[in-house]
Every structure is written in C-alpha cells, then in structure tokens.
Amino acid sequence: MTQGHSMDSDKVDSDANPSREPIRFLVFAASLRGASINAKLVRRAAELIEQHGGTVDFAFMTDFDVPSYDQDVQDSEGFPAGAEAFYNRLNENDAFVIASPEYNASFPGALKNLIDWVSRYRPQPFNARQGLLMSASPSMSGGNRGLWSLRVPLEHLGARIYPDMFSLAQAQQAFDAHGRIANEQLSDRFEKTIVAFMDLVEADTHYHCAKKAWFEYLGEPLTADTAREE
Ligand SMILES: Cc1cc2nc3c(=O)[nH]c(=O)nc-3n(C[C@H](O)[C@H](O)[C@H](O)COP(=O)(O)O)c2cc1C
DSSP: OOTTOOOGGGOOGGGOOTTOOOOEEEEEESOOOTTOHHHHHHHHHHHHHHHTTOEEEEOOGGGGOOOOOOHHHHHHHOOOHHHHHHHHHHHHSSEEEEEOOOBTTBOOHHHHHHHHHHTTSSSOTTTTOEEEEEEEOSSTTTTHHHHHHHHHHHHHTTOEEOSOOEEETTGGGSBOTTSSBSSHHHHHHHHHHHHHHHHHHHHHHHOHHHHHHHHHHTTOOOOTTTTTOO
8 A cells, every 4th residue: 555554454365366457546535534434444445455456545635635616716826736636646546436424415515626626637537537436424324325426526527436336334333343344244245346346447447358348338439539548
C-alpha cells in the first residue's frame, strides 16, 4: 500500500493471486470524521485488495479538501490543490473504491463538491474509469440509498460503476477486534464482491479483447474517439 499505511498484521498470503497483472486502486472514505465507520470499511477493502494481488493507493478525504465550486474562482485562480490531488490520483490508478456515508438519504455534499471540481478537467478523469462503491451506517439499510445517488454523477461522467454495491448495516457493531466484518456470510460476500471487481479491472486494464467487447456492447465502434482514451 502506498501513502505509508502498513497492513502487514492482517495478511493472508495464501489467498493472493500471483498470476494477476498489475492493477492499482485509489481507495478512500468520503468522511472527514476521525472515527469514521466508512474509513473502517474501506480499510478492510484495502487489505483484501492487497491480499488478492492489487496495489492500493490509500487516501483521506482531507487530501482532497476544496472550497465550494465557483467558476469565477476556477477562471481566475485555476484548480485548488485538493482538486489537483484528486485528479492526479485518479489518473495514477486504474480504478477507484469509495466508501461513502449516507447523509439525508443521499451522499455527502463535500464529495459532490469534489466531483464537481474534478469534472472540469480535460480530459475528464472519471470517463471510462472503473469504480466500486460501498457504505457503512448505523441504520438497517447501511447507507445504501446514498450509493444510488452517488452513482448518478459518476455514471453521468462516464465512470463504469460496478453493479454490485456493498452496504454494511448496523456498522458500529459489525466489525471484530481485527477490523474484519464479524458476520461470516457478510464477510464472504464483501470479499467476493471485491475480487469480482478486481477481475473486471484487470480485464479492462490489460486485455484488449474485453475492452473491445465492452464498447461494442454499447453500440460504439472502437475508434480513437469512442475509446475515450484522449
Ligand atoms: C448530516 C447527517 C445526515 C445523516 N443522514 C443519514 C441517513 O440519511 N441515513 C443513514 O443511514 N445515516 C445517516 N446519518 C448517520 C451516519 O450514517 C453516521 O453518522 C455515520 O457514522 C457517518 O459515517 P462515518 O462514520 O463514516 O462518518 C447522518 C449523519 C449526518 C451527520
């Protein structure tokens, strides 16, 4: 894992997939709170990604701090440092994983504001990028409504948001002492979702035939323009 966050205490090397092509994931929770349950969930996701042969670039929402979007500010001062950091780290990775809190049946305004800033870059970095969404909440729905609303701007920007989203209900009591999901069935589903997403990212990043099939399915011929690789 980059950014100096060691997860060595919880390695399960026997699960690693040594035959995997290199794949890099930007991983962060969209919460500013120190004791964030979404940060806890995404930290577990990062451990599993590493165990299954991926590289994790672990970030914090504070790395991407930006003022409210204002086109006058953009025109006069350019992009703020937090937007520049998010733009660069999206581009440096093959895919992203976000654990987002649910605020009032939607996702946090701070994340929307960040997405709005970064959407003004050209080339626009969400386009054709694979993303996995997850949430944790004390509620019984696990914050799942927030993820449905988060899909909208991301898919609008061309991100390929993985169909399965993982929401952890009653999250304040869902982890064991090692930070794993205590319920075995849920834990298994979480891991399977992550591995399936990793397989897709690996195929999309390294196997041209899979990429071609994807665009053909959408009815677009694979040309320099429609591949959106600017
Ligand atoms: C402004 C606000 C609105 C919230 N709205 C919801 C909600 O609609 N649904 C929900 O499940 N939890 C809601 N919560 C509770 C959050 O899920 C809870 O605070 C959670 O711990 C936030 O995630 P974090 O721990 O990663 O910061 C809300 C919390 C705040 C501060």
